[in-house]
Amino acid sequence: MTTQQLVDQIWKKKSFLCIGLDVDLTKIPAYLLEEEDPIFEFNKRIIEATQHLAVAYKPNTAFYEAYGIKGWKSLEKTIQYLNTNYPEIFTIADAKRGDIGNTSAMYAKAFFEDMEFDSVTVAPYMGKDSVEPFLTFEGKHTIMLALTSNQGAFDFQTKSIEGKEVYKHVLETSKSWKHSENLMYVVGATKAEYFADIRKIVPNSFLLVPGVGAQGGNLQEVCKFGLTDQIGLLINSSRGIIYASNGTDFDTVAAKKAAELQRQMAVILDAKKV
Amino acid sequence: MTTQQLVDQIWKKKSFLCIGLDVDLTKIPAYLLEEEDPIFEFNKRIIEATQHLAVAYKPNTAFYEAYGIKGWKSLEKTIQYLNTNYPEIFTIADAKRGDIGNTSAMYAKAFFEDMEFDSVTVAPYMGKDSVEPFLTFEGKHTIMLALTSNQGAFDFQTKSIEGKEVYKHVLETSKSWKHSENLMYVVGATKAEYFADIRKIVPNSFLLVPGVGAQGGNLQEVCKFGLTDQIGLLINSSRGIIYASNGTDFDTVAAKKAAELQRQMAVILDAKKV
Numbered sequence: 001m002t003t004q005q006l007v008d009q010i011w012k013k014k015s016f017l018c019i020g021l022d023v024d025l026t027k028i029p030a031y032l033l034e035e036e037d038p039i040f041e042f043n044k045r046i047i048e049a050t051q052h053l054a055v056a057y058k059p060n061t062a063f064y065e066a067y068g069i070k071g072w073k074s075l076e077k078t079i080q081y082l083n084t085n086y087p088e089i090f091t092i093a094d095a096k097r098g099d100i101g102n103t104s105a106m107y108a109k110a111f112f113e114d115m116e117f118d119s120v121t122v123a124p125y126m127g128k129d130s131v132e133p134f135l136t137f138e139g140k141h142t143i144m145l146a147l148t149s150n151q152g153a154f155d156f157q158t159k160s161i162e163g164k165e166v167y168k169h170v171l172e173t174s175k176s177w178k179h180s181e182n183l184m185y186v187v188g189a190t191k192a193e194y195f196a197d198i199r200k201i202v203p204n205s206f207l208l209v210p211g212v213g214a215q216g217g218n219l220q221e222v223c224k225f226g227l228t229d230q231i232g233l234l235i236n237s238s239r240g241i242i243y244a245s246n247g248t249d250f251d252t253v254a255a256k257k258a259a260e261l262q263r264q265m266a267v268i269l270d271a272k273k274v
Numbered sequence: 275m276t277t278q279q280l281v282d283q284i285w286k287k288k289s290f291l292c293i294g295l296d297v298d299l300t301k302i303p304a305y306l307l308e309e310e311d312p313i314f315e316f317n318k319r320i321i322e323a324t325q326h327l328a329v330a331y332k333p334n335t336a337f338y339e340a341y342g343i344k345g346w347k348s349l350e351k352t353i354q355y356l357n358t359n360y361p362e363i364f365t366i367a368d369a370k371r372g373d374i375g376n377t378s379a380m381y382a383k384a385f386f387e388d389m390e391f392d393s394v395t396v397a398p399y400m401g402k403d404s405v406e407p408f409l410t411f412e413g414k415h416t417i418m419l420a421l422t423s424n425q426g427a428f429d430f431q432t433k434s435i436e437g438k439e440v441y442k443h444v445l446e447t448s449k450s451w452k453h454s455e456n457l458m459y460v461v462g463a464t465k466a467e468y469f470a471d472i473r474k475i476v477p478n479s480f481l482l483v484p485g486v487g488a489q490g491g492n493l494q495e496v497c498k499f500g501l502t503d504q505i506g507l508l509i510n511s512s513r514g515i516i517y518a519s520n521g522t523d524f525d526t527v528a529a530k531k532a533a534e535l536q537r538q539m540a541v542i543l544d545a546k547k548v
Binding site for chain 1: 294298324334336337338339343344346350371372373375376377378380381383384388389397398399400401402403404405415419420423424425426427428429431433434435436440444446447541
């Protein structure tokens, strides 16, 4: 998928919402456990209920790997379901991979070619040759961790290298990599003012933003500093949407929570258009 | 497995060799492709031929994921084979994972509980709460990237935070984490003199060392600076051993290459004992 196709979808749906499909069998409605593939069944119903409100879905691979081969099958079925029924939707394998060159190439093959995800998240610690193998795939996007939304982000990411925080160094350095036009970045919503600085370094890149709650906490703040002419933001919500109810109404309640965020996004997009 | 059990095995086998099981179907002997599970068949024969020479095996998960569910099955069969037949051998899931707390916990469950690996490699970029969930498992080891052996290591890892390189900062910070006694570190063999500095920070921790060729290039140098009273080193070789031949003799040639390294290690260990 091209970036332009993603932007077109955002305007059409008036949404830049990404829904995280982090399926934990201890948290989904108990009656689904009787299904042959509860994880896929859960995802399918969430997707059916929210596909008009979201422009992207992001399964985190950890939740699938935790169930071994069964989980891996559920992941494959989920991405196939999305690609077959909603090919316009942007898909993200939240895998946070990164290894030496030939090994990263194997990961890229797994997520881009075999499973046909539109994008994959990667970790920057091993540098250029661990990320570039992902960037060579045309029409695919590599979403690199820059500033994450967890407490541990302050352990290394915000430390200063020669007067510049590690995450800024990561952003700047990556711009010189081959096919860096295929890069997007993970930037947590923890502190909205960070976005002003980040936009000075990557003025046009798409940013995947975790850490915005179902209640839309600092959505306005993040948009104030992070929005670009081509939108440039994908706001992710996982647990706040998919676990809003664990009754038989879980999908409609999820849709309600997604709609709350989508409506706020529509207001922001409408204001931008004027 | 406890660290002491690993050390005992090292003295018994006079080896601190780890063999990387990075199985690429385009590189293994063509006749194996006729087997029902060529990856597992390859691993089994490599293990059978080298298990008396190596104290650890390290499948890199990328190579298995690249083959989807079939690959995942081959990985499960490989670890089961090792745990059943050679429970004294230390097993490493080279996965380089790392995510926010609850997600890292899912990865830890997958590798430690479901597949019963003794250890897993993790990336440090997301900090404390992305690694600590791995450290809570008793008798399991978490091998964190510190200084990797690829060119990209110089992009961020060797940059200086307040006069101290990022990788040293990573080593030092991690020592304060809960259950840090379960940490080991990845340190590439690219520059042996780094080991002297690293030993000042983590004098006793086990280091997993990639980047030593089948010819044993700088093994002596690495040991000179990196060896501890409890050995503290696992030297990894992957391609130099497992792809030394792609004929029907691949396993015996792999054993020959492994034995070359093991003999050098025996000399080093014998010298230490005296």
